[in-house]
Amino acid sequence: MNGAELLVKTAVKAGIDICFANAGTTEMPIVVALDSEPGIKPVLCLFEGVCTGAADGYGRMLDKPAMTLLHLGPGFADGISNLHNARRAKTPVLNIVGEHATWHRASDPPLAMDIERLAGSVSGWQRTNKAPEALSRDVAEAVAAARYGQVATLIVPNDHQWAEPAGVRVATPKFSFAPVDSGRIEQASRLLRSKSKAALMIGGRALRSRGLHAAARIRAATGCALLTDGFPPYVERGAGLPDVPRLPYFPEPAIKLLSQYKVIVLAGVKEPVAFFGYKGVASQLLPETGRKIRIDTGRQNVIAVLEALADALDAPQYAKISGKIGSKRARPAVPSGELTGEKACLTVAATQPEDAIVVDEGLTSSFSYYPLGAGLSPHTYLTLTGGSLGHGMPCATGAALACRDRHVINFEADGSAMYTLQALWTQARESLNVTTLICANRSYNILKVELKRVGIESVGPRASSLMELERPTIDWVSVAKGLGVPAMSVHTAEGLARELGKAIRESGPHLIEMVIG
């Protein structure tokens, strides 16, 4: 068994069952080894940003790491943007990056880069394998580190992949959450009982249904409001679950909303900050005067922490309160006429199937979708946590592979879509049930919104040329078909409802270009 086979076997034993790969010469032993292990499915992505974004989507859905296989420094570099999003989402990801043979590296061949430096920009854990004998242990440690909600990156020299270490056993990850901090639970419970107006702000794993149930119990016991950050990585939504509003995108309304609370308890999320800095507006969104406490660390299971807090508050079980705190069923009707962002959101809400996964990189076009989700049938909602464009299509790809029996709907801004459109090809190859909704407003509209905020109502033609996606208009139907995905263009809400309904009924990927006025 060579190092590469040992690596693959260790990954599989640690629960890794998928590998998003774009490998090169330095990773060939690992590519060959994938045939020795039926437990792991290799998925070819035609750009590394697709590999890493897909691993993020997969990890968010299943709360366990997928593996990426990346070629040297350039391959890793191409994957950084979406690893940044994964890092902000606290998604478990295992990156395996090939490196030149140890004896060749010093000659600084053309493809050589400082991979460790690059890896450090996004990895919570990283290592360069020092010997084939340590490879299995390194992989196991990387997986364990990833499972705390981190990007873990292991760099593996090519000669260590080929080497045949003697007498090495397949290691297993040592992973366990740190115990709940009872002191903090007690403090938080005192604060919440103090009769001051309070909010419980939750994020990360806390937005899975068990976490939502615990949060709802705390709400029932104390009357606190529930909130989440502006860009939650993964939220379970729908009738019967508590509605957890997101903080508004712009800092002024977020600050205003939060200013009413004298007590803020944070779980699974750090103190919220403004997305961008605006002169005269604070970076920190929480009121300076109130009392605030974070009840978990990144090493704890935030769901267990919330349940401990609910128990400390003698909160009723969720079954007893779901009728009161769970959202009521409410599905909008399909609107009519020319599409706008709002109408697109209403149409999707009216049409989406049970258990849908909604990946939202629609930016200005899909701002109004989230609130509609509270009353729909159960679904999962994923956002662009790190703000790095080109996340939606890869994430949808990974989510669809994680949950093959669910339908993925991807709101995708046309500007963002262009970043990682290679994902469509993988969706076609793997026959994934993803419907991509291109929000074709044909501009970087968010930039115009941001300019207006700073008082600039109009700009010159050169500045304008950098914000318009016209000249030429991208024909998404043609692009998608070229990459193997059937596609349609619609201009009206009725057209969208019809085509989305059809896409949901048919299996395999679809793309619908929504021309938005």
Place this chain on the structure above:
Amino acid sequence: MNGAELLVKTAVKAGIDICFANAGTTEMPIVVALDSEPGIKPVLCLFEGVCTGAADGYGRMLDKPAMTLLHLGPGFADGISNLHNARRAKTPVLNIVGEHATWHRASDPPLAMDIERLAGSVSGWQRTNKAPEALSRDVAEAVAAARYGQVATLIVPNDHQWAEPAGVRVATPKFSFAPVDSGRIEQASRLLRSKSKAALMIGGRALRSRGLHAAARIRAATGCALLTDGFPPYVERGAGLPDVPRLPYFPEPAIKLLSQYKVIVLAGVKEPVAFFGYKGVASQLLPETGRKIRIDTGRQNVIAVLEALADALDAPQYAKISGKIGSKRARPAVPSGELTGEKACLTVAATQPEDAIVVDEGLTSSFSYYPLGAGLSPHTYLTLTGGSLGHGMPCATGAALACRDRHVINFEADGSAMYTLQALWTQARESLNVTTLICANRSYNILKVELKRVGIESVGPRASSLMELERPTIDWVSVAKGLGVPAMSVHTAEGLARELGKAIRESGPHLIEMVIG
């Protein structure tokens, strides 16, 4: 005048006339400022790898830096791969990267990354602007640093862009090459006169015609062979110029070729090394026994260095020897029948117009093109210096903008093309005379070649799935049309000759999918 306007004015005064941009909120002041300066042309690219690859192509053609404008850490990260290629090519590039407002950065907002760490992976010079008053000086120093053949990266906080520094003057770059090292010239001249079999290996600026003339003079005076590295950034080619063969890609033939020389003089290029490490084959390609000397440093003008060596050798002027040393005119005929890589190369050589710029990322399909170039009419040839895929289409875009009166032909492997296909849209928007020749062998063929080298003749279905671009077949005609570029697919050499001829006669971009058996 705010900081952003000062930045733009300084860049223009320093000779920067183009800006490849994909800006975001943090760079908006610079975007707005572009309208205050007619001397700089903004070019929108829909992915940052296109911005940086285009800057590389532009810089290679004109031997001066283009500017990129990139959005925060994620924007820079997306541009790293092609900056790696630019670094290996020693192309002058000026990156301007926006950063959050200084007072906002510490709150670690979602888009925050360690930009300095990322910049360090590819930049020969980098700085984060510390005050608006220093902005003009920083830009001037960055441009000066870039002109030595480096990637220079200046990170500019958003508040420094908006600020209005008082009494600041527009700085100008202080740039001059270091003087020629006469000691080394003398040493090299002694070695070349020693009657040992010698080779002069040249790279970088030395491959421009003045450098080639100087090298030819040295050859005429000493009988030395001329060589260049495996992946030269920019070579002027054609009848009347000396033919400078490239080192073979694989180390064994390269080592064999070089082993015949007892003296090696290097100019504008470091000692050659193998692209990848293969067990039992040396990394270093030069013979250990011979004598070798590099006659320039990165701070010197290698053309002046070569001319000094030619003069030291009392070499005849080029006009007197061009008839003997310059390549003879020899243009192949268009072959016939089903396309292969070889036939595609012959057809392009038979059809390309005078003064063509040939950007070669054809990998296994275009291996046989370079030797044909010696006898053609004058043209320029650019290669994938750093091995990081996705270089060709952006590089062709930048080269076409640098030389609007020349026709660019881009050999583009289908696997590589998928990395940065967004470049096609910019080619359409700017009506660039680029013909992209997709080498559609529908596989990562180079990986199969590399596997055979290590004795693996066949692999399992999983490994195979990671090397095949089938299922689905990419329809490049549809993809290109979707991005605004007229496209055709051809299967025969005659078809290629016809379509390439048409594309050359018509203005604007074209794409020809060459289906290669």
